[in-house]
Amino acid sequence: MTDKTMTPEEVVSRLHSGMTLGIGGWGSRRKPMALVRALLRSDVTDLTVVSYGGPDVGLLAAAGRIRKLVAAFATLDSIPLEPHFRAARQRGAFELMEIDEAMFMWGLHAAANRLPFLPVRAGLGSDVLRVNPGLRTVTSPYEDGETLVAVPALRMDAALVHLNRADRLGNGQYLGPDPYFDDLFCEAADQAYLSCERLVDDFATAVPQTLLVNRHSVTGVVEAPHGAHFTSCVPDYGRDEAFQKLYATTPWPEFAERFLSGGEKTYQSAVQTWHEEQT
């Protein structure tokens, strides 16, 4: 069977400017940050990013890589407002498709199920319809005759997700309390890249329900220890709150120069050095 392991650089070499890119996780939780950092080292730009937004959105926005964002929010959780997302919005840096969290979920379901849309009771009466004039409603063909919003499929060219464990074939396991929507991201994308804390030989002893992502929906697997840093990847590690605060309060060029100018190893050791300086 196919060994799908690759490096972050190999993943990024398969991405190109203008793509629609889905990013898994939620807020500042289990974001595929090593893959996002690899993306930042490339010249891939002009992206349509589909994300339950966290610092993935902030980093890509600060680096000017986003042409359009599809999101219901962007947050750092313990810091409610993602500063680089805010700044980018306030300078009108990219187009936004602002939809509700549930609409987003049904858009992923539609894409994963190869449906053009799914009807939802959300968006009606809100300004989501005003700011997304392309959104349409649909009338129930049954007796109720209800009018609902037809959320278009959020089909993506590629998806990036990060899980706790994976095998070389592309099966992925989450060990935390919440799967978020990572399986749907993989199924809703033409290609999906799964980074993990640790590669394992097999899942012979795994609790079956933890095996969230199946290999048929995964194109490449990357072993990236601490690859969700500074977001959480429980139970392997929680959010690096101190470092997140640094990220949120440091001017972008300064942060990028100190932490993002080298490769992933350089990043991880720069983070370690910074932590040592704090004690």
Add this chain to the structure above:
Amino acid sequence: MSRTTTTTRAEYCVIACADAWRDNGEVLASPMGLIPSIGARLAKRTFSPDLLLTDGEAMLVGLDGTAEGWLPYRRHLTMVTGGRRHVMMGASQLDRFGNQNISCIGDWQQPARQLLGVRGAPVNTLNNPVSYWVPKHSRRVFVEKVDMISGVGYDSAAAAGPSATRYHRIPRVVTNLGVLDFATPDRAMRLASVHPGVTAGEVQAATGFPLALPDEVPYTREPTATELRLIRAVIDPDGLRDREVPPA
């Protein structure tokens, strides 16, 4: 007992929040903010024992934090659309018909201040009861017209038709000054009670649109001795509530 003099403003807020979940039955209480969280716990400990609570992550938990169920985001969203939930959300802006904004201030195309985004407000308001908590009642929050309708108000739901109004309900808005509801013929915001120490005039002065006013505005009810003890000794012994709403 002369509790009137000793009950703090924050404690009236807790009581007003707790009462939002009275007679709700076996639904998820989703409190956003500290005082609503204390209120939800108080309600569960007293008059609404069947309420469900979360740990703020992916578990349904009892009052002692013991897990009793699994509620990751995808299932939480089902709970929203299934209607077995009563959320108390925050609001950056709120208008007289209960339209709420948490998305941005100013022009949406290029906002003066980007806030959270609409999050789940559009789906929440159309599917399960949504109350609001505003710790600082001011004209900046209570505006004539919100900049971006995130949570749907009564007039917007009515304009959007039966699918929008079918499960739409905004039971109450609790603030540091009083309790507001929409129990008027045209569903315009009404001052339902003021917390002791506050006058209706003060609430109106802090509100950017005319409020419907009953002939006599009642006071928010007093906590019972048991409730006061639970708030002070059991649920919030460190007095964090006074940080969210300082004593008047």
